[in-house]
Amino acid sequence: MSQKSSNAGPNHGRRKFLQVSGLGLAATAGTGIMTSKALAKVKTNARVVIIGAGAAGLDAANRLSRELDGAQITIIDSRVEHIYQPGLTLVATGLWKASKVMDENARYMPDGIDWIQARVIEFDPETNSVLTDTGQRVAYDYLMVTTGLQVNYSGVEGMSPELIGQMGIGCVYDNPNHATRTWNMIDQFTDVGGVGLFTRPRGPVKCAGAPLKVTMLSEDLLERKGNRDKAQLFYTPPAKGLFSQPEINEFLKEELPSRGISLLWDHPLVGIEPELKRATFETPEGNQTLDYDFIHVVPPMQAPDPLANSPLSWKTGRFAAGGWMEVDQHTLQHPRFQNVFGSGDCVGTPVGKTAASVKAQVPVAVANMVSSIADRELSARYNGYTSCPLVTRKGQALLVEFDYDLKMVPSFPFVNPYEKHWFPWMLKDRMLHAAYNAMLRGRV
Numbered sequence: 001m002s003q004k005s006s007n008a009g010p011n012h013g014r015r016k017f018l019q020v021s022g023l024g025l026a027a028t029a030g031t032g033i034m035t036s037k038a039l040a041k042v043k044t045n046a047r048v049v050i051i052g053a054g055a056a057g058l059d060a061a062n063r064l065s066r067e068l069d070g071a072q073i074t075i076i077d078s079r080v081e082h083i084y085q086p087g088l089t090l091v092a093t094g095l096w097k098a099s100k101v102m103d104e105n106a107r108y109m110p111d112g113i114d115w116i117q118a119r120v121i122e123f124d125p126e127t128n129s130v131l132t133d134t135g136q137r138v139a140y141d142y143l144m145v146t147t148g149l150q151v152n153y154s155g156v157e158g159m160s161p162e163l164i165g166q167m168g169i170g171c172v173y174d175n176p177n178h179a180t181r182t183w184n185m186i187d188q189f190t191d192v193g194g195v196g197l198f199t200r201p202r203g204p205v206k207c208a209g210a211p212l213k214v215t216m217l218s219e220d221l222l223e224r225k226g227n228r229d230k231a232q233l234f235y236t237p238p239a240k241g242l243f244s245q246p247e248i249n250e251f252l253k254e255e256l257p258s259r260g261i262s263l264l265w266d267h268p269l270v271g272i273e274p275e276l277k278r279a280t281f282e283t284p285e286g287n288q289t290l291d292y293d294f295i296h297v298v299p300p301m302q303a304p305d306p307l308a309n310s311p312l313s314w315k316t317g318r319f320a321a322g323g324w325m326e327v328d329q330h331t332l333q334h335p336r337f338q339n340v341f342g343s344g345d346c347v348g349t350p351v352g353k354t355a356a357s358v359k360a361q362v363p364v365a366v367a368n369m370v371s372s373i374a375d376r377e378l379s380a381r382y383n384g385y386t387s388c389p390l391v392t393r394k395g396q397a398l399l400v401e402f403d404y405d406l407k408m409v410p411s412f413p414f415v416n417p418y419e420k421h422w423f424p425w426m427l428k429d430r431m432l433h434a435a436y437n438a439m440l441r442g443r444v
């Protein structure tokens with residue numbers, strides 16, 4: 001199946017005028033990790049703007065600057081540090097130092113692109129421009145949206161990021177500082193014991209495995225410290241499932257209870273009273289409160305406000321509530337503004353929100369944008385590939401890889417994806433960081 005870009009939109013005339021030539025890319029989907037082969041650079045004087053210099057934005061910037069000849073490429077993000085987010089669960093559970101996940105965006109910026117250090121506060125696809133918080137209006141011919149997502153602390157009444165690391169409150173999300181403060185709380189809790197609550201909100205979150213990994217690594221730490229019998233642990237999913245992939249869901253439904261972690265179904269966290277160490281859950285039987293000694297708060301997540309409030313977000317359907325960006329789930333092109341493409345955590349697709357999905361999505365979004373510039377068929381397809389080494393203990397993990405059909409698509413034939421194994425742990429602990437950095441350079 002292929003889709004022809006109509007190049008619709010108010011700037012159609014200018015884009016048609018762009019000098020375009022070259023053969024561009026051939027992209028083929030294997031297990032979802034796309035391989036893209038540059039046949040020749042596409043000559044163009046298009047203005048390409050990328051919003052967000054995280055995992056997806058840097059990968060896209062490097063690929064586009066290699067694959068386009070003559071384009072004026074701009075990336076907009078005020079953030080100068082780069083955080084290796086997949087390492088945050090290991091920081092929060094005392095297995096890595098925070099310094100290991102800290103890096104700088106400048107190291108991955110390709111030569112010859114403009115970096116505007118600001119945040120976009122308004123997306124205006126009707127006029128093909130964005131507005132920054134420094135008052136600059138930036139016009140584009142093609143837009144790549146890679147803003148990641150926003151953690152809504154206010155979605156849990158009484159919660160704020162300042163509370164992380166105090167009064168038994170942890171939250172692995174957002175940055176190494178939060179992860180380090182979470183580790184201080186988990187370290188104390190696993191020394192003295194008590195009641196530990198591990199939460200999971202409604203709606204999509206980045207790395208759906210992360211709340212589970214924090215839970216299982218905390219249990220493992222209690223064991224390793226010889227304090228397991230001092231603690232009662234509860235995992236509180238918002239519905240009656242633990243994971244979207246059915247076989248892994250079944251695995252977890254056995255694994256957690258077998259380790260004495262009680263499952264409280266239909267328990268989305270809606271409030272905390274930090275001084276009282278009390279949490280409120282919105283259950284089908286009404287609001288219920290539980291006292292805790294440690295709580296891992298995972299707030300609800302959504303697309304960043306400027307994107308959610310823009311014409312680019314889904315207006316109907318299951319992704320509208322989080323303001324996720326509307327894209328065709330296979331081509332990653334916006335269906336209403338066809339000079340706009342998206343990838344990474346910000347897009348509303350049925351599966352995604354991992355660095356592994358970024359690795360599979362960005363080559364597709366870039367190949368299709370380049371095809372669009374060259375006025376060719378959009379032939380690259382994202383099949384929903386996502387992956388996560390689901391760490392069960394220090395030294396042990398499952399390698400979970402699946403696609404839009406929720407079918408497991410294992411990359412390593414010698415690793416049974418349903419069995420805990422040392423190899424995915426070694427991938428997580430030793431190898432994936434280097435692969436991630438190569439991805440930022442658009443190399444894998």
Ligand SMILES: Cc1cc2nc3c(=O)[nH]c(=O)nc-3n(C[C@H](O)[C@H](O)[C@H](O)COP(=O)(O)OP(=O)(O)OC[C@H]3O[C@@H](n4cnc5c(N)ncnc54)[C@H](O)[C@@H]3O)c2cc1C
Pocket residue numbers: 051052053054055056057076077078079084085086087088089118119120121146147148149172173174206207210304306343344345346353354355356357358387388389
């Ligand atoms: C605790 C944790 C554990 C994880 N574990 C794993 C794992 O094991 N495996 C895995 O594959 N993935 C994992 N992930 C997920 C992975 O890190 C993300 O999916 C990935 O970083 C998404 O990339 P992105 O580019 O979409 O977003 P990000 O990397 O978050 O980058 C988004 C960028 O956009 C910028 N931005 C936002 N809004 C604006 C704006 N308005 N204007 C300009 N710039 C803006 C931000 O400053 C940021 O630099 C984990 C994440 C977390 C938090």
